[in-house]
Amino acid sequence: MEEKAFRRSYESFQDAIKQFASCMDDYLFVFDLKKDCYYISSAAAERFRMPSNEFSNASEVLKEFVCSDDYLMLSNDLANLTSGKKQTHNLRYRWIGKDGSPIWINCRGIVVNDQDSRPEFMIGCVNEIGVRQIADNVSGLLGESTFRNRIQRFQKSFPKGFILRMGIDDFRDINEKFGTEYGDIILRIVAECIEHSLLPGQQAYRMVADEFVVADFLGGSGSDAEKLYRRICSEIEKKIEERHYESVYTISGGIITSIDMTDLDYTDITKISHFALGEAKLRGKNQVYLFRSEDYSRFLRKRVLLRALREAVANDFCGFELYFQPIMKTGSGELFAAEALLRFCIYDTEFVSPAEFIPILEESGLIIPVGKWILHNAMAMCQECQKQCPDFKISINLSYIQIIKSAILTEITSSIASATLQPSSIIMELTESGHLENTPAIQNVWNRLKEHGVNIAIDDFGTGYSNLQNIGTLMPHIVKLDRSFTLKALQNTYEYQLMINIIQMVHSLGLQVCVEGVETTDELEKISALGPDFIQGFYYSKPCPKDEFIGKFLS
Numbered sequence: 001m002e003e004k005a006f007r008r009s010y011e012s013f014q015d016a017i018k019q020f021a022s023c024m025d026d027y028l029f030v031f032d033l034k035k036d037c038y039y040i041s042s043a044a045a046e047r048f049r050m051p052s053n054e055f056s057n058a059s060e061v062l063k064e065f066v067c068s069d070d071y072l073m074l075s076n077d078l079a080n081l082t083s084g085k086k087q088t089h090n091l092r093y094r095w096i097g098k099d100g101s102p103i104w105i106n107c108r109g110i111v112v113n114d115q116d117s118r119p120e121f122m123i124g125c126v127n128e129i130g131v132r133q134i135a136d137n138v139s140g141l142l143g144e145s146t147f148r149n150r151i152q153r154f155q156k157s158f159p160k161g162f163i164l165r166m167g168i169d170d171f172r173d174i175n176e177k178f179g180t181e182y183g184d185i186i187l188r189i190v191a192e193c194i195e196h197s198l199l200p201g202q203q204a205y206r207m208v209a210d211e212f213v214v215a216d217f218l219g220g221s222g223s224d225a226e227k228l229y230r231r232i233c234s235e236i237e238k239k240i241e242e243r244h245y246e247s248v249y250t251i252s253g254g255i256i257t258s259i260d261m262t263d264l265d266y267t268d269i270t271k272i273s274h275f276a277l278g279e280a281k282l283r284g285k286n287q288v289y290l291f292r293s294e295d296y297s298r299f300l301r302k303r304v305l306l307r308a309l310r311e312a313v314a315n316d317f318c319g320f321e322l323y324f325q326p327i328m329k330t331g332s333g334e335l336f337a338a339e340a341l342l343r344f345c346i347y348d349t350e351f352v353s354p355a356e357f358i359p360i361l362e363e364s365g366l367i368i369p370v371g372k373w374i375l376h377n378a379m380a381m382c383q384e385c386q387k388q389c390p391d392f393k394i395s396i397n398l399s400y401i402q403i404i405k406s407a408i409l410t411e412i413t414s415s416i417a418s419a420t421l422q423p424s425s426i427i428m429e430l431t432e433s434g435h436l437e438n439t440p441a442i443q444n445v446w447n448r449l450k451e452h453g454v455n456i457a458i459d460d461f462g463t464g465y466s467n468l469q470n471i472g473t474l475m476p477h478i479v480k481l482d483r484s485f486t487l488k489a490l491q492n493t494y495e496y497q498l499m500i501n502i503i504q505m506v507h508s509l510g511l512q513v514c515v516e517g518v519e520t521t522d523e524l525e526k527i528s529a530l531g532p533d534f535i536q537g538f539y540y541s542k543p544c545p546k547d548e549f550i551g552k553f554l555s
């Protein structure tokens with residue numbers, strides 16, 4: 001008799017829950033109806049907005065994690081159970097997750113009476129009935145929620161191991177070309193290849209869409225993860241061959257190790273693991289990338305910059321400024337033109353280098369509105385300067401994105417007209433980056449600008465793609481030799497000789513040369529001796545704001 005009473009105590013139910021909880025995804029609970037105390041599997045306290053998995057004053061505390069719309073229904077049911085009107089509880093309603101989102105649950109329980117047949121406890125089980133996917137029927141693998149549970153169970157303290165996240169490259173194309181049923185077959189094949197390649201202790205999960213994860217917390221290293229990735233790839237290749245190449249696909253993989261996960265929660269682990277997979281895809285797909293925190297910092301920095309650039313554009317270009325650097329005639333040292341150079345200031349204090357933010361403007365397409373703003377402001381500056389120096393020209397950098405993705409020709413000609421300038425006062429600088437010669441759209445703009453009377457300059461000549469032959473085909477008005485070329489020419493005789501020959505060749509075609517990046521008197525003398533038409537560099541001035549430029553060079 002005594003033993004029976006003991007078995008039915010609150011503590012004995014708790015003990016049983018502790019023992020069973022680790023073998024199940026559902027949550028077991030005991031509710032002491034007389035003392036208003038509640039105990040539930042510890043995993044519930046990680047998932048739902050409850051103070052802990054054990055609390056008193058339960059009917060009040062329930063309000064904290066039961067959706068307010070559902071609370072009345074629940075408390076009516078509890079009243080019936082406590083008064084003995086009902087012996088079983090079976091309700092579907094919503095609890096509130098740790099992040100505040102509602103989660104559908106089904107709570108079932110039975111009442112256990114005391115020796116006097118009065119309701120004493122309710123014991124039972126809560127299970128999630130929403131989209132929480134335990135396993136995936138398409139791939140046959142465990143699902144994301146199981147993976148999440150596993151990660152959360154480590155409570156941020158991870159043994160040595162890794163997470164390899166994989167995605168099928170261009171999976172959307174497969175679905176579009178062959179249909180989603182075929183897509184499902186590919187998912188199953190990839191899942192099989194992954195399972196075949198696993199070593200003991202490694203577990204695979206299917207995540208959303210075409211993504212899979214393998215977790216290894218039994219000592220696997222980054223290079224073990226790479227080896228695993230390669231085994232999976234070769235399994236996939238075999239399958240493609242077996243199926244006579246009816247479709248050919250590849251996978252990319254991103255690896256993070258326990259060291260990268262130190263102190264991170266599931267959400268942050270997911271972020272860096274997604275980043276790692278994203279990097280593999282960005283670097284050309286069909287490859288694996290091992291997480292590096294420097295890359296991630298760069299990625300975050302880029303995101304911050306992109307947000308700041310977007311805000312600046314939306315906020316009437318606040319944060320952008322145009323600086324101007326003089327371009328002087330060689331020999332006389334007279335002012336010929338100014339190059340307009342974009343500046344961007346973040347948090348009102350930090351100047352960001354154009355080398356950092358121009359590519360972001362280009363990738364995001366923001367270079368199009370910003371480019372219009374540059375045209376408008378540079379031409380207004382030119383108009384102002386011509387009041388004192390009628391021959392003054394303005395040199396404006398143009399990105400190939402502006403040419404390919406906007407009506408740049410109209411933009412340039414209408415800006416010239418509204419600033420009442422002569423087209424010959426304008427120099428448009430285009431970087432010769434391999435796009436120039438081969439893209440008809442660019443060729444067309446190039447030719448139309450020349451027809452309109454605008455001067456054209458090839459910028460950054462001497463870096464990367466430079467091709468002497470292109471100068472003959474493109475026939476710009478000015479060739480600008482990049483500072484990196486100038487530096488080399490000043491340091492070594494071969495490059496110096498090359499510069500002499502290039503300048504001669506450009507002249508022989510009837511075109512002009514501007515040498516960029518001259519900083520000292522000594523450099524000025526050496527470069528002037530080669531007879532370029534123009535010189536630009538810190539020797540004359542660093543780029544500066546408009547008023548400073550006017551004060552220095554036009555007053």
Ligand code: C2E
Pocket residue numbers: 325340341342343353354355358374397398399429459460483516517518519536537538539543
């Ligand atoms: P770029 O068009 O070749 O501009 C010349 C760059 O060389 C400028 O860098 C200028 O400050 C720098 N420079 C000039 N003389 C010297 C010198 O003597 N010594 C040194 N160390 N540097 C010198 P900045 O302003 O940082 O611009 C870098 C690049 O960013 C530009 O190269 C251009 O490609 C791009 N950029 C700048 N402004 C714009 C813009 O408004 N639109 C577009 N599309 N690109 C721009």
Ligand code: MG
Pocket residue numbers: 339397429459
């Ligand atoms: Mg330039």
Ligand code: MG
Pocket residue numbers: 459460480481482483516
């Ligand atoms: Mg340049």
